[in-house]
Amino acid sequence: MNDEWRQTACILCTVNCGIEVKLEGRHIARVRGNKNHVSSRSYPCEKAQRLDYYQNRRDRLTTPLRRRGDGSFEEIDWDTATGEVAARLREVKDKLGGESIFYYGGGGQGNHLGGVYGAATRRALGSIYSSNALAQEKTGEFWVDGLLCGGRPVPDFENAEVAVFVGKNPWQSHGVQRAPVVLREIANDPNRALIVIDPRRTETAEIATHHLQVKPGTDAFCLAAILGVMVQEDLIDHDFLVEHAANETELFDALLAVPVADYAARAGLREEQIREVACLIARASSAAVLEELGIEQNLHSTLNSYLEKLLFILTGNFGKRGAMNLHTNLGRLTSGTRRSQTTPVGGHRIISGLVPCNVIPDEILTPIRSVSARC
Numbered sequence: 001m002n003d004e005w006r007q008t009a010c011i012l013c014t015v016n017c018g019i020e021v022k023l024e025g026r027h028i029a030r031v032r033g034n035k036n037h038v039s040s041r042s043y044p045c046e047k048a049q050r051l052d053y054y055q056n057r058r059d060r061l062t063t064p065l066r067r068r069g070d071g072s073f074e075e076i077d078w079d080t081a082t083g084e085v086a087a088r089l090r091e092v093k094d095k096l097g098g099e100s101i102f103y104y105g106g107g108g109q110g111n112h113l114g115g116v117y118g119a120a121t122r123r124a125l126g127s128i129y130s131s132n133a134l135a136q137e138k139t140g141e142f143w144v145d146g147l148l149c150g151g152r153p154v155p156d157f158e159n160a161e162v163a164v165f166v167g168k169n170p171w172q173s174h175g176v177q178r179a180p181v182v183l184r185e186i187a188n189d190p191n192r193a194l195i196v197i198d199p200r201r202t203e204t205a206e207i208a209t210h211h212l213q214v215k216p217g218t219d220a221f222c223l224a225a226i227l228g229v230m231v232q233e234d235l236i237d238h239d240f241l242v243e244h245a246a247n248e249t250e251l252f253d254a255l256l257a258v259p260v261a262d263y264a265a266r267a268g269l270r271e272e273q274i275r276e277v278a279c280l281i282a283r284a285s286s287a288a289v290l291e292e293l294g295i296e297q298n299l300h301s302t303l304n305s306y307l308e309k310l311l312f313i314l315t316g317n318f319g320k321r322g323a324m325n326l327h328t329n330l331g332r333l334t335s336g337t338r339r340s341q342t343t344p345v346g347g348h349r350i351i352s353g354l355v356p357c358n359v360i361p362d363e364i365l366t367p368i369r370s371v372s373a374r375c
C-alpha cells in the first residue's frame with residue numbers, strides 16, 4: 001500500500017464530502033475524512049468507506065462491450081467503440097436529424113459530470129431532447145424553485161434555530177453536510193427544534209423534537225394547515241414580504257380560509273401539533289426547510305413542493321444565516337422552467353430541460369413523421 005494520503009472527494013451524494021484515500025495499485029485501500037475540507041470538516045459517512053467497491057467491484061465493466069448478432073457480447077477497445085458509436089450517431093443525424101437522438105443520463109448520485117460532457121456531445125449532434133433520474137422526482141420542485149425564488153434555495157441547517165424535514169431522512173440519505181452530527185446538535189439543543197414531517201418513524205424522526213407522523217399522501221393537508229395557522233394568527237414576516245413578494249393577496253385569502261382542525265384531522269394529526277409547529281417556525285430567529293423523495297414521489301408532489309417553500313418564504317427565512325440561501329452551482333436546473341417547451345409526441349411539459357420519465361417509452365416508440373421542438 002502506498003503510504004501517502006491523497007485528497008479527493010466522495011461523489012456518492014450531492015454533499016461531496018472532502019476525503020483522503022490511500023491507494024494500493026488501482027484499489028482504494030483506506031478512506032478517511034479530510035479535516036481541512038471547508039464544509040465536511042473531517043466527516044465522511046459510512047458509504048464513503050465502500051468507495052473501492054463502487055470503483056473496482058467484480059461486475060464493473062472494464063472495457064466497452066459490443067453486442068454480437070446472437071445477443072452475446074464481445075470486448076472491444078475504446079478507439080473502436082467510440083469510432084463506431086460516433087459513426088452510427090452521425091448516420092442517424094444525417095438521415096433523421098439530430099433532434100431524433102434522445103439523451104438519457106447525467107443525473108447520477110453526486111457526480112453530475114456526465115451531464116456536462118453529455119451537453120457537449122448533444123450540441124455537436126443537434127440533440128434537443130434529454131432526461132435523467134432527476135425527472136422522476138425533482139422537476140416539480142425545480143419548477144417551483146424557479147418561479148418562487150428564481151433559483152434553487154438550499155438550507156443552512158448548521159446555523160438554523162429550527163430545522164424542518166419533509167419526507168426526508170438525512171440520517172440515512174444524507175444530502176446534508178455532516179448529517180448525523182448536525183441533526184444531533186439541533187435535537188440536543190434546548191433552544192433549537194428539529195421538526196420532521198413523515199409517515200415513517202425514521203432515524204431522523206426518532207430524535208426529532210417534533211414528529212408530525214402524517215398519514216401517507218396527506219402532506220398537502222398538513223403543510224396547508226401549518227401555513228393556514230401562520231396567516232390566520234398573523235405570524236408572517238410582513239416586512240420581508242413587502243420587500244420581496246408580489247401578488248400575495250390571493251394566497252393569503254386561500255390560507256385564511258383553511259379549516260385548520262379539519263386539515264389536521266385529514267392528515268391524521270392533532271390540531272395542537274400543527275399550531276405548535278407553525279408557531280415554532282414563524283417565531284424562530286432562523287428556520288431552514290428541506291423536502292425529499294418522500295413527498296416528491298408521492299401524491300400532489302408539486303403542490304407539496306410549493307407549500308413547503310411557503311413555510312420559509314412567508315416567515316422571511318430567505319437570504320440570511322441559518323435559513324435558505326440561493327445555490328449557485330445548480331442554478332441552471334431551475335433556469336429553464338419558465339419556457340413552455342413540450343415533448344413532440346404527447347405534448348408533455350418539459351421542465352428544467354428534462355422529458356418526464358414516465359412518458360419516455362411512448363415518446364420513443366410512437367412513430368411520427370418529423371420531430372421538432374415545440375417551444
Ligand code: SF4
Pocket residue numbers: 010011012013014015016017043044045046047048110174175178
Ligand atoms: S455524506 Fe457520505 S455519501 Fe455523501 S458525499 Fe459525504 S461521505 Fe459521500
